[in-house]
Amino acid sequence: MTVPPAAGDHPRSLLVVGGSGRSGTSLFAGLAYRLGYHIPQPELKANDTNPRGFGEPRWAIAFHKDLLRSVDVTHDDGRPQAWVDVARVNDRKAAHDKLTGWLSEQFDLSARVVVKDPRLAWFVGLYAGAAKELSADFGVVTMLRHPAETVRSKELAYGGRIESTTRMAGWLNMMLHVEEQTRGMARAVVRYDDLLTRWRPTLAAVEQALAINLVSGRDDEELAATDALVDPQLRRTELSWDGLILPEPLRELAERSFDALEAIAVSVDGAANQAPEVELDELRVSYADLYGxxxxxxxxxxxxxxxxxxxxxxxxxxxxxxxxxxxxxxxxTRQPAAPAGADAPVTRSARRVADGLRARTSRLLSRRT
Structure with a gap:
């Protein structure tokens, strides 16, 4: 692994990784880490659903959860209105200050920081503002995996208690809106297939798109060590709509949206990317209409x-x-405590005993008389 550059040795760089969960975000964060980017600690531990590790800082997870909860939004929310609700969070000074303070601590440890969490895409604007205040270069990576494969992967990892229709709506809402939110930013849409099958040229293309260093200047030993992270065998789902129970309009819209997003992905082969913003705008409106x-x-x-x-x-x-x-x-019912030095209150039974003793004493005295 490449040692992250110490604070002050290089210009600051903040790289955030977003997009739908189960789309290769963990793999990208792991590659960035091995090529010199710092993942804030502590991070979420690996498990059976992600044996190579998530690359997610626990602080960021808790921060994002709290913000989403404050406006009743879930991380995979399918409501277009959810983006309007989250916009209020991005305008909160307290949230900006908290994030800026945490990132400042990370830059004290390394000049290059990568933050990844499936919820982060909701807060790209918040991170961009924090990076600007900290005089850090800012770049956004959005991972793109076919929606049918993404939904299948989620069902395999998390179970089937959430319907495929709900998961697909979440994918569409996330991917179409984060594309809009990142326009004008330094960004790179990365195909999951490219990262899994030819990660070196893919990261070289990301370098050009974001004007950062990832693979440039790395020696063969460093790159070979990074190769070990990429394992195509971890791909456990197939790209197929078969078996997914979805309304046809939703399936058709997801397919068209994937094609449009794929057109703006970084090109490993050097071909010029298209920028179908008008088409993406129309797809986003179509989804909002369908959801409505x-x-x-x-x-x-x-x-x-x-x-x-x-x-x-x-x-x-x-x-x-x-x-x-x-x-x-x-x-x-408790008797009030007696003042210090005063006799304890006499209970009713104690009074009866005392009265009986007085009566017997009177009778005995009267007999002696």
Whole structure:
């Protein structure tokens, strides 16, 4: 592994890796790490779903989760409105200051930092602002894997409790909007297939797109050590729509969107990339329309679910109030503590005993008289 350049030795560079989960983001972050970029520690540990490691800083994961939770957005949210909600977060000074402070600490350790998390794509603008304040060069890598293969990979890794339609909607919403959000930034869309089968020329193309150093200047030993990270055998899903139960309009829109995004991906062969922004804009609008139609169709179900949830919350609140009232009634009544030096309060039974003793004493005295 190439040792990350020490702080102050080189201009600062912040590289963020986004895109849909299960699309090669971990592999790219791992390659960047082995080629000299610092992954903030501690990071998420490897597991069976990602045996080579995630490359995700735990601080960033928690930070992104908190921000998304504050506006009721999930990391794979399929609602176009979710981007409007998250925009409010990106404008928060507190969030900007917190991120800038954390990144500043990382730049104290290394001049080159890479941050990767599937949730990060929601906050690309926030990271761009922090990089600017810290006088760091900023680049965005968006990994692109075919949507059918991505959804299959998620189902294999996380199970089938979430329907394929929901996952596909999340992929479309994420990929089409992050493309729009990163226009005008130094960015590189990277095909998963290219990274897995020919990572060296792929990273060389990323270098040109972002004006950063990844493979340039690396010796054969460094590159050979990095080769070990790339294992095509870890590709466990096939590129096929067969078996995925999806509405045809959604499947067709996902296929068209993938083709349009692929057209702006970095070219390993040196061919000029097209920039079909008009087409991508139309696809994004088409998705929003499709989602709006689906939402309108199930409005009754949504209203019924909300009403059911309100009843549940109301019932739970009333039960808690009832339990509190019962607890107050059943709580034992405590006598107030006696002042220091005063006699302890006499209980009712003690008074009965004392009264009985006085009565017997009176009878005995009367007999003696």
């Amino acid at each position: 139609d689906a939402e309108a169709m199930v409005r009754s179900s949504l209203n019924a679910a909300r009403a059911k949830e309100r009843r549940r919350v109301t019932k739970e609140s009333r039960n808690q109030q009832r339990k509190a009232r019962v607890a107050r009634r059943e709580a034992p």
